[in-house]
Amino acid sequence: MTAIAPPLSVPSGHVRPVEESAWVRRSLTGLALAFLTLFLFVPLISVFYEALRKGWDVYIAAITEPDAVSAIQLTLTAAAIAVPLNLVFGVAAAWAVAKFEFRGKNLLVTLIDLPFSVSPVVSGLIYVLIFGLQGWLGPWLEEHDIKIIFAVPGIVLATLFVTVPFIARELIPLMQSQGAEEEEAAVVLGANGWQIFFRVTLPNIKWGLLYGVILCNARAMGEFGAVSVVSGHIRGSTNTLPLHVEILYNEYNFTAAFAVASLLALLALVTLALKTIVESKTREKPETAGIQE
Amino acid sequence: MSTFRQHSVLPGFNLALGFTLLYLSLIVLIPISAAFVRTAELTLPEFWDVVTTPRVLASYRLTFGASFAAALLNAIFGLLVAWVLVRYHFPGKKLIDALVDLPFALPTAVAGIALTALYAGNGWLGQYLEPLGLKVAFTPAGVFVALTFIGLPFVVRTVQPVLEDLEPELEEAATTLGANRLQTFLRVIFPAIFPALITGFALAFARAIGEYGSVIFIAGNMPMISEITPLLIITKLEQYDYAGATALAVVMLVISFVLLLIINLLQWWSRSRSSSSV
Numbered sequence: 001m002t003a004i005a006p007p008l009s010v011p012s013g014h015v016r017p018v019e020e021s022a023w024v025r026r027s028l029t030g031l032a033l034a035f036l037t038l039f040l041f042v043p044l045i046s047v048f049y050e051a052l053r054k055g056w057d058v059y060i061a062a063i064t065e066p067d068a069v070s071a072i073q074l075t076l077t078a079a080a081i082a083v084p085l086n087l088v089f090g091v092a093a094a095w096a097v098a099k100f101e102f103r104g105k106n107l108l109v110t111l112i113d114l115p116f117s118v119s120p121v122v123s124g125l126i127y128v129l130i131f132g133l134q135g136w137l138g139p140w141l142e143e144h145d146i147k148i149i150f151a152v153p154g155i156v157l158a159t160l161f162v163t164v165p166f167i168a169r170e171l172i173p174l175m176q177s178q179g180a181e182e183e184e185a186a187v188v189l190g191a192n193g194w195q196i197f198f199r200v201t202l203p204n205i206k207w208g209l210l211y212g213v214i215l216c217n218a219r220a221m222g223e224f225g226a227v228s229v230v231s232g233h234i235r236g237s238t239n240t241l242p243l244h245v246e247i248l249y250n251e252y253n254f255t256a257a258f259a260v261a262s263l264l265a266l267l268a269l270v271t272l273a274l275k276t277i278v279e280s281k282t283r284e285k286p287e288t289a290g291i292q293e
Numbered sequence: 294m295s296t297f298r299q300h301s302v303l304p305g306f307n308l309a310l311g312f313t314l315l316y317l318s319l320i321v322l323i324p325i326s327a328a329f330v331r332t333a334e335l336t337l338p339e340f341w342d343v344v345t346t347p348r349v350l351a352s353y354r355l356t357f358g359a360s361f362a363a364a365l366l367n368a369i370f371g372l373l374v375a376w377v378l379v380r381y382h383f384p385g386k387k388l389i390d391a392l393v394d395l396p397f398a399l400p401t402a403v404a405g406i407a408l409t410a411l412y413a414g415n416g417w418l419g420q421y422l423e424p425l426g427l428k429v430a431f432t433p434a435g436v437f438v439a440l441t442f443i444g445l446p447f448v449v450r451t452v453q454p455v456l457e458d459l460e461p462e463l464e465e466a467a468t469t470l471g472a473n474r475l476q477t478f479l480r481v482i483f484p485a486i487f488p489a490l491i492t493g494f495a496l497a498f499a500r501a502i503g504e505y506g507s508v509i510f511i512a513g514n515m516p517m518i519s520e521i522t523p524l525l526i527i528t529k530l531e532q533y534d535y536a537g538a539t540a541l542a543v544v545m546l547v548i549s550f551v552l553l554l555i556i557n558l559l560q561w562w563s564r565s566r567s568s569s570s571v
Contacts, residue, residue: 020474025381032377033389035370038418039442040395043407046417050410089316096309102298108313110557114321117549117556119503120401121523122542125530126324129331134535136327160320183303193304215397222400224506229527242402242506249406249510258410261403268398275398276391 047265050258062248062259070236071244071260074152078227078240079220082159086216087209090167094205095197098175099183109172115164123161124229127154150232155240158226163219167212174208175201211278218271222264325546332543335536343540352522355433359521360501363440368494371448372486378449379456393450396443401506404442409511412438431513436521439507444497451493455486455563488563495559499552503545 020028052059062068093112097105115123130136131148141148148154182204186196202209224242231238233247241264248257298306332340343349377383378390396404412419412429422429429435459482467477505523512519520528522545529538 019380024474028373029377029381029383032370032374036374036389036393039438039445040392042417043404043411043442044392044395044399046411047403047407050407085316089313092309092316093313095305096313099303100298100301100306100310102306102310110553111317111322113553114325117499117503117553118325119505119523119526119542119545119549121505121526122328122503122545122549125526125538125542126328128530129327129535129539130324132535134533157320161324164317164320180301180303187302187304196303197305218398222398222403224400224402225523228505229530242400245400245402245406246510254410257406261400261406264400264403268395268400268403271398272391272394275394276387 044265047258047262050254051262053258054255058255059259059262062256063263067236067239068244068256068260071239071241072263074155074239075221075241077152078156078159079217081156082163082220083213083217085160086163087167087213089164090171090212091209093168094171094175095201097172098178099180112168112172113165115161120162120223120225121229123226124158127157127161127230131157149230150234151238154230155227155238158230159220159223162223162226163216166216166219167209170208170212170215171205174205178204207278207282211275211282214271214274214278218268221267328539328542328546331535331539335540339536340540343537344544348516348520349522349525349541351517352520352525355436355519356502356522359433359436359440360498360504363437363444363501364494364498366441367444367448367497368490371445371493371497372452372490375449375452375456379453394446396445401443401504402510405439405507405510408439408442408507409435412511430511431515431519433512433519435511435513436508436519439511440501440504443504443507444501447497447500448490448493451489451496451563452486455489456482459485485566488559488566492556492559492563495552495556499549499556502548502552 019025063072093108096102097109128135128149131141131154132138133142133149135149148157182200183196186200191199221240222242223240224246227240228243228246231240231243233239233243235247239247241260245257245261245264248254248260335343374393378386378393409416409430411417412422412435414420414423414428414430416430419430427434429438463481463485464477467481472480503523505521505527508521509524512521512524514520514524522541526538526541526545529535529541
């Protein structure tokens with residue numbers, strides 16, 4: 001042991017004692033950026049480059065041809081059904097889990113997360129096992145001339161499955177951190193359940209709710225594997241945007257495939273921008289606990 | 294406490310929990326149980342034969358091997374990216390921080406065709422790699438590249454908050470006691486972020502195991518060589534081999550459940566470590 005302690009004050013211009021030297025900092029930053037460039041930025045840029053390679057006319061034509069338009073419509077329809085349903089589910093689940101104490105709560109939270117850990121292909125397959133021709137309800141559906149698999153309802157169901165956890169898992173930690181005191185005060189003041197929710201709870205959770213909706217929507221519009229299994233790939237009828245990308249790509253119609261893909265890439269960029277804005281909103285108010293991934 | 298729930302003055306518990314359980318049962322639990330019930334139509338030896346044919350075993354090897362390698366690369370570079378984003382300042386940092394989540398937001402099919410175009414023989418990267426004898430597109434290496442892309446945010450986003458919360462006093466104390474920077478990192482910082490790092494690794498690995506969309510474009514999908522297990526499920530389904538597809542799905546589901554359990558334990562460990570250090 002040396003008896004002399006290192007100097008406590010460091011001359012200005014010198015490295016702070018708990019920081020690396022400048023060249024270490026620069027090379028670590030350079031290495032990190034090189035990795036991100038190679039695996040993130042170059043693929044992203046290439047989508048737009050390939051889409052516009054043959055000019056704007058080809059690009060516009062690719063995203064306005066009838067099959068592409070019907071794919072856009074189906075994607076919007078599926079998201080328009082899946083997001084509100086999962087929103088109601090997320091709020092109900094968070095209300096039960098965050099505001100009350102009951103047995104089996106941890107199990108319930110794990111079950112809500114379950115769709116995240118199931119392979120998209122398996123998520124689609126399980127609906128085929130129930131509603132498909134050889135499925136549990138297949139013969140009955142056939143008799144009544146109801147089509148679910150290889151039709152729009154199947155696509156909506158598969159989309160619902162993969163997006164179940166998004167809003168609930170944003171709201172549960174947020175509402176848990178806020179506790180139930182404000183709602184209990186509202187009860188004492190004579191408010192009924194819906195008044196409490198809309199006047200007390202909702203204003204407190206609005207940013208977390210929006211955050212969940214944004215992520216849920218992005219996944220609903222972009223889901224590929226699960227939807228692919230139940231869709232049947234009928235052009236102009238059961239093709240969502242991601243499935244349309246696949247078809248065009250497999251037909252070697254690369255420019256059109258990338259043109260349609262660029263719409264989805266734009267959606268991803270808008271999602272990230274909104275997400276960043278919402279995150280900064282929640283950070284402004286320190287009493288609303290930050291949203292964690 | 295012997296009652297099912299503790300008393301509360303707030304209304305809506307029965308409605309909220311009832312709806313939650315009904316919705317979860319209809320959309321998630323009953324459909325998942327369908328896979329297990331349908332597999333029970335096979336006897337155990339039949340099931341075992343279906344899930345251990347050479348082609349299936351080759352697909353497990355590729356799926357697990359590539360997922361493990363991709364998660365490992367992401368653990369190393371995810372830690373580096375998290376470190377750089379938390380500790381250093383450079384122009385465009387906020388934008389780059391936001392873009393790290395791109396693989397969460399970008400549809401997998403888009404990632405798949407973009408990576409394939411880049412690494413194909415005439416692509417931006419492939420044209421330089423192929424003369425060196427590195428074929429990526431349409432080989433198992435392509436699977437690894439796709440799985441690296443989709444798993445990239447997990448380690449960054451689990452390690453980043455832990456690094457941000459790390460007390461500067463700990464590092465200052467280590468420096469005062471004579472540790473150099475590398476020693477401080479290895480003995481003080483690394484142990485503190487290790488649980489988060491392992492959790493991020495496990496999340497990236499679990500995600501990669503089930504991944505389908507980004508892989509099928511770049512893999513080439515040759516049986517025994519570059520065919521992942523989820524694709525095999527689809528192949529069996531297209532051949533109307535429902536029993537075979539379901540048996541493989543059950544194997545995947547059981548693996549997912551085990552990984553989910555491990556991840557929950559890791560997160561619990563990670564939380565207890567970070568709260569005891571404060």
